[in-house]
Amino acid sequence: MENNNNNPYSMGLEQNPANYAALSPVGFIERAASVYPDHPAVVYGSVQRSWKETYQRCLRLASALQQRGIGEGDTVAVMLPNIPEMLELHFAVPMIGAVLNTQNTRLDAETVSFMLEHGRAKVMITDREFSTTAERALKMSQQQPLVIDVDDPQFEGGKLLGQITYEQLLNEGDEQFDWQPPADEWQAIALNYTSGTTGNPKGVVYHHRGAYLNAMSNILGQNLPPHAVYLWTLPMFHCNGWCYPWAVTAVAGTHVCLRHLQPERVFSAIQDHGVTHFCGAPVVLNMLLNAAPDDGPIVDHPVTVTTGGAAPPAAIIEGIEALGIQVVHAYGLTETYGPSVFCSYQQAWDELPMDQRAAKMARQGVRAPGMAELMVADPLTLEPVNRDGTVMGEVMMRGNTMMKGYLQNPSASAEAFSGGWFHTGDLAVWHADGYIEVKDRSKDVIISGGENISTIEVEDILFRHPAILEAAVVAQPDDHWGEVPCAVVTLKPEHDEVDAESIISFCRDNMAHFKCPKRVVFAELPKTSTGKVQKYALRQMLQD
Ligand code: ADP
DSSP: OOOGGGOGGGSSOOOOTTTOOOOOTTHHHHHHHHHSTTSEEEEETTEEEEHHHHHHHHHHHHHHHHHTTOOTTOEEEEEOOSSHHHHHHHHHHHHTTOEEEEOOTTSOHHHHHHHHHHTTEEEEEEEGGGHHHHHHHHHHOSOOOEEEEEOOTTOOOSOOOSSEEHHHHHHHSOTTOOOOOOSOTTSEEEEEEOOOTTSSOOEEEEEHHHHHHHHHHHHHHTTOOTTOEEEOOSOTTTHHHHTHHHHHHHTTOEEEOOSSOOHHHHHHHHHHHTOOEEEEOHHHHHHHHHHOSSSSOOOSSOEEEEEOSSOOOHHHHHHHHHTTEEEEEEEEEGGGTEEEEEOOOOGGGGGSOHHHHHHHHTSOBEEOTTOOEEEEEOTTTOOBOOSSSOOOEEEEEESSSSOSEETTOHHHHHHHTGGGSEEEEEEEEEOTTSOEEEEEETTTOEEETTEEEOHHHHHHHHTTSTTEEEEEEEEEEETTTEEEEEEEEEEOGGGTTOOHHHHHHHHHHHSOGGGSOSEEEEOOOOBOTTSOBOHHHHHHHHHO
């Protein structure tokens, strides 16, 4: 240990309020509103509000919640689509030290009620669109939060559940509210439940510091310019919209909200509002690709999409780039505030033919600017694997854009952080250029005759088949090999004559034979609301 007395840089150079402030993304909105008061902050159908107006609404909301006794450490659960209120809550709730728990709007009432209880929600903000689920969840729950309804005039249907509407609550608030940033940047800002495919969901807790840093990291990773126009195609409930509510506000951009994701609306929003950036899982990109009117460019200005949440097949990256939309590939988990690895683009790839360039871009990449360290390593010894693009290990990370831990679950937190690294549960190879390539979730990899088969790799080939709309590969038990790959595919409407044999022979022409699916099943793919194929459900379906 260094003796501080001998270090001239530690004497009389202490932290004080003039040279140190807790990092928090909440201050981004005060800056946007004071520097660009009249710039459009949010557009949603007939609603358009400036940064000044949006900030004033946040102040009123924060003060009204505080007057009703909500404060530091209290959970505010919300079940909302991508509408302006959802954005406002990302600032108003942490302004008073409370914790925002955005809930997946497609979950069932049992899970919502579990989250309300586990997160001890003091407030539940909901929307008529989800009133059936929310009402059932509230009835089931021991926890009885203050229920507030967003009564959106642009949506018909459902019913109001609560004691008060969002606008009535705003009217209780004070526009001059004097909020204070957190004294400690380690203070919780958000609670995000994982999908809980194997048991109850785990509550991932974010801190102000991490949210600030990941917002900055996104700005660098996706080249968000000042006044970026950002289209909300990614659910804001998913890892706080990968921290984009904060990132886009930091650049005083414009949030273009969409309640429902429909390709035609996405295309027209891009044109009508001059959208420059959006995000979406590969399934969303595939949906856009299949709905695009022509093969050529569909945009007349630069547009960038960040994709992640599942591995994007190279064919999808290629297709989207052909529409004139630049792709950034990101990888991350709920635990890492969303994107924590980017496939940072190298100019030398410009020289490559499109398919090879897309193959480079389909790799997950290198640590995002906000993440301190990334490695692919043996999960037990923590020994990094060789950077040879062949040996598989587990993806591990550590740094400041990492969750505090799981709420009230110390054993799961300790397991996730064992050895001082966060264990992702994803298997990857490490290439010589330092880029990682995820091959599978460890529970999805197929072990056939002692060889590992990456389901992502097989899917990548299937997506190149001209008749295939979507594909997923899962293990099927086999007496001889232990497991063999089985492909479940859906076909494009105009190609319904294609049979299993021809798909298998296409695979045999394009990959090592031991990796080829032994069986092809034509069926719908079960997916989570964040665009991941539910492979456990597929395995179950095949077994049945
Ligand atoms: P959940 O686990 O609740 O479905 P997460 O959003 O935390 O939700 O999922 C994180 C997982 O998603 C990662 O562990 C990984 O398996 C997968 N994933 C995310 N981004 C990518 C990507 N770019 N490529 C491959 N897999 C990805």
